[in-house]
Every structure is written in C-alpha cells, then in structure tokens.
Amino acid sequence: MTIIIIGAGLSGSLLGLRLAQRGFEVKVFERRPDMRKKNISAGRSINLALSDRGIQALKMVGLEEELLKIAVPMHGRMIHPLGEKSFYAAYSGRQGEFINSISRGELNKVLLDKAEAFDNLSITFDCNCLEVNLKSATARFENLGDHSHFEVKGDIILGTDGANSAMRQSMMTDRNQLFNYSQEYLTHGYKELNISPEMSGSLVKNALHIWPRGEFMMIALPNPQGDFTATIFMGHSGKVAFDKIRNTDELNGFFQQYFPDVLPLIPDLADQYFENPLGTLLTIRCSPWQAYGKTLMMGDAAHAIVPFYGQGMNCAFEDVHVFDQMLEKHGTDTTLLFEEFQSLRIPNANAIADLAIDNFYEMRDHTANPVFQRKRRLETMLEQQFEDYYSKYSLVTFRADIPYVEARDRGRRQDELLMDICEKTEDIGSLNLKELREKLYLI
Numbered sequence: 293m294t295i296i297i298i299g300a301g302l303s304g305s306l307l308g309l310r311l312a313q314r315g316f317e318v319k320v321f322e323r324r325p326d327m328r329k330k331n332i333s334a335g336r337s338i339n340l341a342l343s344d345r346g347i348q349a350l351k352m353v354g355l356e357e358e359l360l361k362i363a364v365p366m367h368g369r370m371i372h373p374l375g376e377k378s379f380y381a382a383y384s385g386r387q388g389e390f391i392n393s394i395s396r397g398e399l400n401k402v403l404l405d406k407a408e409a410f411d412n413l414s415i416t417f418d419c420n421c422l423e424v425n426l427k428s429a430t431a432r433f434e435n436l437g438d439h440s441h442f443e444v445k446g447d448i449i450l451g452t453d454g455a456n457s458a459m460r461q462s463m464m465t466d467r468n469q470l471f472n473y474s475q476e477y478l479t480h481g482y483k484e485l486n487i488s489p490e491m492s493g494s495l496v497k498n499a500l501h502i503w504p505r506g507e508f509m510m511i512a513l514p515n516p517q518g519d520f521t522a523t524i525f526m527g528h529s530g531k532v533a534f535d536k537i538r539n540t541d542e543l544n545g546f547f548q549q550y551f552p553d554v555l556p557l558i559p560d561l562a563d564q565y566f567e568n569p570l571g572t573l574l575t576i577r578c579s580p581w582q583a584y585g586k587t588l589m590m591g592d593a594a595h596a597i598v599p600f601y602g603q604g605m606n607c608a609f610e611d612v613h614v615f616d617q618m619l620e621k622h623g624t625d626t627t628l629l630f631e632e633f634q635s636l637r638i639p640n641a642n643a644i645a646d647l648a649i650d651n652f653y654e655m656r657d658h659t660a661n662p663v664f665q666r667k668r669r670l671e672t673m674l675e676q677q678f679e680d681y682y683s684k685y686s687l688v689t690f691r692a693d694i695p696y697v698e699a700r701d702r703g704r705r706q707d708e709l710l711m712d713i714c715e716k717t718e719d720i721g722s723l724n725l726k727e728l729r730e731k732l733y734l735i
C-alpha cells in the first residue's frame with residue numbers, strides 16, 4: 293500500500309515515521325523548504341508544552357527518552373500579578389506530573405531525521421498541495437522551485453497540512469461529503485519575544501511564567517539554552533491592543549505600565565517587537581474528516597485550537613497514536629479504519645477546543661484572582677491526599693488514558709463545586725477533605 297502524506301509538520305512527520313516503521317511505502321510532501329537546511333521558524337511558536345498525550349505517541353515510535361532530554365520540565369506556573377509579589381502554583385499535587393517545554397524546530401527536525409532514515413519513506417520539500425481528488429486519492433502539487441505542476445496518486449492520502457489545509461478545502465468543495473465546517477477567530481493575536489540567557493536570571497527556570505492582566509497577558513516558557521520565549525496575547529484592536537503600539541515610545545509606555553519587571557529583561561525590545569510577526573489564533577471544527585475510505589485529515593488540518601491548554605500538538609500526536617491503534621485493529625480496511633477513527637476523534641477534538649477557550653479566560657483573568665488561587669490550592673491538597681483525585685487540568689494534561697470529552701465533562705463538574713466552596717470559604721485548611729472527596733465522587 294502506498295500512502296501519501298501532505299504536510300511534514302509535527303503530526304505529518306510523526307505519522308510518516310510510524311507508517312514507515314510499519315513497513316508501508318510512504319511519500320511525504322511538504323510546502324516549506326527543509327528546516328534542517330534553512331532556518332524558517334523565527335518568531336512563531338518557538339517552543340511548545342509537551343505533555344502526556346504527546347509523550348505517549350512519542351513512546352510509540354521509540355523517541356520519548358531522546359526527545360525529553362532536549363526538553364525543559366515545567367513543574368508549575370509562576371504568576372506575576374501587576375504590582376504584587378510573584379507566586380508559584382504547582383501543576384499537580386503529585387510528584388512526577390509536569391509539562392515539558394520543547395523547541396518546535398528541534399522536535400520537528402528529529403522526527404524528520406528518524407522518518408527519512410527509512411528506505412520506504414521519502415520527503416519532498418518545496419511542494420505546495422493545490423487540491424486533492426478525494427475519490428481517486430490523487431493530489432496535485434506546485435513545485436515551488438520551478439512552478440511546475442504535478443500529480444501524485446496513492447492508495448490513500450493523509451492530510452496533515454495544518455490549519456490552512458488544502459485537503460480540507462477539497463473536502464469543502466465535494467458536495468457528496470455534506471461537509472460541516474466552522475472557523476472562529478479569537479479577537480486576540482500573539483507576538484513572541486526572546487529573553488536571552490544573560491537577562492533571564494531572575495526568572496525561575498522550571499516553570500511556565502504568566503503575567504495576567506485581565507483583558508490580555510504575557511507568558512514565557514524556558515528553553516534549554518537558558519533563554520525564554522515570551523508571548524504577548526492581546527486584542528488586535530481595542531483600548532489596550534496591538535493596534536495601539538505603533539512606535540518605540542508607545543511600546544515602552546505599554547511595557548512600563550503593564551510589564552515593568554520584564555522591560556529590563558529585553559534590551560532590544562523594540563527591534564524584536566517590530567520585526568516579529570503578529571500571529572492570529574483560531575478554532576476550526578469540521579466533519580467528516582474522511583472521504584470514500586481514501587482520504588483522511590488529522591492534526592490542525594482537522595481541528596485547529598487556540599493554544600491556551602498547550603494541547604494542539606499533543607492532540608495531533610494523540611491522533612497519530614489512535615490512528616495506529618485503528619490500523620492494528622482494522623488492518624488496511626481503510627473504510628472501517630477511517631470511520632472508526634473519526635467517530636472516536638471528532639468529539640474529543642471538539643472537547644479540547646472548548647477547554648482551550650475556557651483556559652484563555654482562566655489564564656488572563658483568573659490566575660490572579662484570590663478565589664481561583666484558593667481553588668488551585670484546594671485541588672493540590674486533594675491531589676496530595678487522594679491518589680485517585682485529578683483536577684481538570686490534570687485530567688487533560690496527565691491522563692492520556694482518559695478521553696478529552698470525559699476530562700472536559702468531569703473537570704467542569706469538579707470546577708463548579710470547588711469554585712462554589714472556595715467562594716464561600718476563605719479558610720480552606722478547615723475543610724474536611726475526606727467528605728469533599730466523597731462529594732466529588734458523586735458528581
């Protein structure tokens with residue numbers, strides 16, 4: 293069986309590697325140049341939080357250890373409220389539950405190297421997929437070097453070509469698919485800045501830093517070389533927004549007012565700020581993901597989400613893991629395989645999309661709120677005392693065995709009860725945790 297993969301980003305290269313390991317003939321086509329030869333990632337989601345669902349998929353291809361070695365563990369959030377003392381909140385009350393900051397570029401390069409080491413897999417770069425004939429599993433490409441067009445036919449085509457997927461466009465134009473699609477932009481965009489190793493000494497290394505400011509926020513993730521990648525998430529337009537920062541004076545004024553502690557850490561702030569691109573954020577939901585048992589989308593092509601739960605890549609990697617399980621179950625009966633895959637994955641992708649939007653509000657508005665802080669402390673106490681208690685964050689992040697749908701539904705019910713208690717009770721130390729655990733069992 294010959295399998296065509298469109299897109300050699302994070303999910304496409306992992307998927308290619310797994311299919312090559314299974315002995316399939318795999319041909320991967322990627323629009324961008326080979327990132328191992330050309331630097332192409334400047335200013336856009338430089339590092340990512342890798343957690344258990346993603347790690348599980350890396351384990352499947354035997355790369356868990358190698359890749360965790362180049363990641364920086366983040367054990368909790370370091371919150372920097374404006375004008376107040378910074379404080380730390382662990383991600384979990386249990387030992388060994390943490391997330392990992394990993395370089396997108398390095399991760400992708402390792403996956404490409406490992407995939408390309410197989411004789412039965414090839415990767416062709418600089419090829420832009422223009423459209424896919426869903427029924428005949430034929431894709432049409434433009435060679436971005438000489439602008440010639442060519443077609444490639446496989447037994448099946450897997451589309452991992454990201455949020456602006458060409459395969460999804462082809463799904464949309466095939467009326468037989470009864471294709472449903474929604475695209476929702478967040479009013480907020482993002483801009484990345486680098487805090488160099490020489491300047492980052494005051495930032496705790498093994499934490500994800502958050503500067504919550506209500507309508508907007510900044511976060512920073514550590515890199516192995518000691519630098520941090522900071523990201524400002526803010527409205528594209530509005531009272532305090534990207535469109536109000538037009539020159540160095542406005543930029544310095546903005547930082548002096550809202551991020552005075554970060555200002556001295558980025559001496560070349562204006563150069564970076566005005567050079568780096570302003571990114572947009574959106575949620576894409578669609579169905580079906582497969583057509584005719586011949587073509588299937590996964591990763592961001594099928595379900596782009598906003599980055600506030602740090603789950604986009606983890607969910608895309610989980611897709612690959614579940615696809616592999618379906619392959620084990622159905623073999624090359626791709627009609628059955630694709631059907632079961634999408635019926636398992638679509639509800640879960642929608643659930644993490646919901647949670648990611650929830651977390652946007654939680655991070656920018658609530659992390660500095662005393663009731664929310666009490667609730668986090670209470671969750672930590674529960675996790676320390678009861679082996680089987682998992683907060684919503686822990687269900688999503690550390691329980692790869694629990695589907696996102698269950699994590700969302702159970703997590704939200706728990707949140708409601710705990711927030712209610714923390715609103716009424718300031719002294720959470722006086723609570724009877726055993727009784728509370730019993731209550732949590734019943735909801």
Ligand SMILES: Cc1cc2nc3c(=O)[nH]c(=O)nc-3n(C[C@H](O)[C@H](O)[C@H](O)COP(=O)(O)OP(=O)(O)OC[C@H]3O[C@@H](n4cnc5c(N)ncnc54)[C@H](O)[C@@H]3O)c2cc1C
Pocket residue numbers: 298299300301302303304321322323324336337339340341342419420421422452453454455456457458482571590591592593599601602603604605606607608
């Ligand atoms: C600011 C930000 C922060 C994020 N942080 C996190 C995080 O902390 N943790 C996390 O898990 N996720 C995070 N994500 C999400 C994560 O980046 C994505 O979910 C992940 O990259 C999806 O992988 P993918 O392979 O599906 O798509 P992509 O990584 O986008 O790869 C798609 C590939 O397809 C190629 N391609 C596109 N169109 C074509 C075409 N027409 N022809 C051929 N090739 C094509 C592209 O060049 C690319 O290489 C973040 C995203 C953003 C924007």
